[in-house]
Amino acid sequence: MGRPNDEVAELFQEFADLLSITGEAAYKVRAYEKAARAIGGYSEDVSKLDLKGLRKIPNVGEAIAKKILDYQETGTIRQLEAVRAKIPAGVRALTAIPTLGPKKALVLYEELGISSVDELAEAIPAGRLEGLKGFGAKTEDNILHGIELMRRAGDRVLVDVAMGVAEEIIEALSPLAGRCEYAGSLRRCRETIGDVDILATADEPGPLMAAFVELPLVAEVIARGEKKTSIRTVKGLQVDLRVVPAESWGAALQYFTGSKAHNIRTREIAVRAGLKLSEYGLFEVESGDLVVSATEEEVYERLGLPWVAPALREDGGEVDAAIKGELPRLVQLGDLRGDLHSHTDLTDGTASLEDMVAAAAAHGWEYFAITDHAPNLFMQRMTDEKMLAQREAVHALGERYPDLTLLHGTELNIDPDGEVDWPREFLSGFDVCVASVHSQFTQDREVMTRRIVRAVETPGVHVLGHPTARLIGRRAPVDADWDEVFAACARHRTVVEIDAFPDRLDLPADLIRRALRHGVKFSIDSDAHATGHFANLRYGVGTAQRGWLTPDDVVNTWPLKRLLAYLRGE
Known part of the structure; x- marks a missing residue:
């Protein structure tokens, strides 16, 4: 679902962008941009504020406050919908391209009929923009680079967006779980996140899975099982919930935190010691007996390593440094x-x-x-x-x-x-x-x-x-x-x-x-x-x-x- 402040801020930023396209006065555009920044950075949840509370937000006057209330009550802002209706969907699609402003997007639509990112990506090397005012060779290069940036990002989201989703889920599920934490690339604090991994322990996974799929942020249940359930949020982010026995927590957390390259290195160390490391634990290969699995610290210690901070687990030299006892004391x-x-x-x-x-x-x-x-x-x-x-x-x-x-x-x-x-x-x-x-x-x-x-x-x-x-x-x-x-x-x-x-x-x-x-x-x-x-x-x-x-x-x-x-x- 995302943080309400961020959702409202996005709407007002879109409002500002669309007003810029329609040629509204610059002061109006700036007013909505300032309101968007103020709402996004405000410490209180705007969905819980009345008109008086909303007016306390810097750069939010009565007119903007009423629009926020309109959105809270109806799920939309009537004035924003009216502006959207004036602008072709193709132009709005083009404005998503980094380096391409709303006014240039409108020119491309009106002059060349370009209404999608793919059409623009084909039009530039084909020479269709040649002679178009304001679109020189440097601008074309910048637009192509912007398209590349956007495509590279794909369905990934910024770390704060993923963190907001993860923490909302953990808060909701923790009363039903023994332990509940996020893992994966989010725990490693990557800049962008493809999907969110949530790990939990429970004696009976059923109630936890049932609560998970009923959360308000769920738009689609992709797959549901006893050990793993995957959903897609209303914002399109995939979240995977895995439930493991309490005694396997450490091994599972280590495994699902990753990265894949780091896990390969730790498994290689295990193999050389006659052990097998998996999400279920560290086992003796010959006997199949479980050695350790309850905590990450135990798993790393049995491999002859100190605990490695998640942010370092990228196979960037952290395993060798751990072996030599040279891991840094990271800033907190x-x-x-x-x-x-x-x-x-x-x-x-x-x-x-x-x-x-x-x-x-x-x-x-x-x-x-x-x-x-x-x-x-x-x-x-x-x-x-x-x-x-x-x-x-x-x-x-x-x-x-x-x-x-x-x-x-x-x-x-x-x-x-x-x-x-x-x-x-x-x-x-x-x-x-x-x-x-x-x-x-x-x-x-x-x-x-x-x-x-x-x-x-x-x-x-x-x-x-x-x-x-x-x-x-x-x-x-x-x-x-x-x-x-x-x-x-x-x-x-x-x-x-x-x-x-x-x-x-x-x-x-x-x-x-x-x-x-x-x-x-x-x-x-x-x-x-x-x-x-x-x-x-x-x-x-x-x-x-x-x-x-x-x-x-x-x-x-x-x-x-x-x-x-x-x-x-x-």
């Missing part, structure tokens, strides 16, 4: 002492400075940085005066939170030449400056590398924000020589960010490991635009674990004094 969510990247409603956030600080304080952090956008991201309309006024407000607010040190920062824009907003003198007034690429994503490798390196070498830049600028399934990572970038970061002590937003998770795990070899330090940041976004830090931590990071590798696990000294270059 509880290790984070603060957050170095967040936004307020001064720019594109949806919550006030006061609300963001209160939410940060509720996490028990030692420090928290407010880093609103700088002026070169023109649509945010930042000025020197606004930023300096915010700095005063931050300092004043800090007096109300003696246990939380507030850091005043900014997110700078790395322009096409590698320049950043504001001169060095102005930058020196900030506690922390994050610099990120927000435009011109398709520059060639050499130009992009030079651009990023120049930014990280700039005095006053402390953090390279969401380094690849990717949006998973929607925008490809920029093309850069990452070894050169990471070497520059190491030389200039520029921290490399792991942006925890589920559609970013940027830096990705494979590049984290490359950066680690260069000796860089990292920050795991929420990039929160609403109070509810702090919850995404769990996915940033999972990505850091997949990159083999320890607490010492992550600067926002450090005490404030050590962090500030590092940022100052001391």
Whole structure:
């Protein structure tokens, strides 16, 4: 079923996109976009709020609040349906392509009659777009790349979507089960999830299976049995529930967590020891006697290995490291002492400075940085005066939170030449400056590398924000020589960010490991635009674990004094 806030947010984002196609005023489009972000990041469940409660959501006025109530009561928004009816379904299908905006989709439909992704994929190499205004060779390449991205994503969903489904199911089934947890790629914290694996124990599987297929999120029962039942949710995600005896729990959890490559390595170790490892347990080959199966720790120990964290189980060297006793002590969510990247409603956030600080304080952090956008991201309309006024407000607010040190920062824009907003003198007034690429994503490798390196070498830049600028399934990572970038970061002590937003998770795990070899330090940041976004830090931590990071590798696990000294270059 998914989180109600996310469902409503998707509807208002679609509303904004469709209004853009129909030529509505830009302020109306922005109003729905802001409402979508605010609803998606709001901490309370919108399905349980009345009109007065909905009006408390930032950027949600009475008209939008009434539309939310309309959706809760009828399952649809009448005004949205009316706009949908004005726009051919083919145009809406084309807008799903990353890099293809709604207006260009309408041109393709009206001028060439293209109404599907497959038709567009055939039309470009056939030369049908040649001469069409606004569709040069570079645009065509970008569209084809966007189609490739979309097809590669297939039916996979972002990790937070899968997590929401898994946790809803576990909450519902746990009263009927001895143990109930998610396994598979979700437990390994992969960026996207193809299907969700739920593992449970029960003396009698029947009641558990019956409850599973009756859950509100179930759209279709694919298969049903005593040991395994598979359903498809209303959002199209497949979920497999497996019920195992309590005494087999550890072996089953190890097996169904995977990955396949990791399991092959552990089974090879078992075979060399005269053992057989399966989802039922670890057995003596000759006698068939069960050796261990109750816990994962027992299974790994009997194989001569320490327990391997799920995030490492990708056959990326973790088995060899385990044999040598060299597995890292991975960073944990509880290790984070603060957050170095967040936004307020001064720019594109949806919550006030006061609300963001209160939410940060509720996490028990030692420090928290407010880093609103700088002026070169023109649509945010930042000025020197606004930023300096915010700095005063931050300092004043800090007096109300003696246990939380507030850091005043900014997110700078790395322009096409590698320049950043504001001169060095102005930058020196900030506690922390994050610099990120927000435009011109398709520059060639050499130009992009030079651009990023120049930014990280700039005095006053402390953090390279969401380094690849990717949006998973929607925008490809920029093309850069990452070894050169990471070497520059190491030389200039520029921290490399792991942006925890589920559609970013940027830096990705494979590049984290490359950066680690260069000796860089990292920050795991929420990039929160609403109070509810702090919850995404769990996915940033999972990505850091997949990159083999320890607490010492992550600067926002450090005490404030050590962090500030590092940022100052001391």
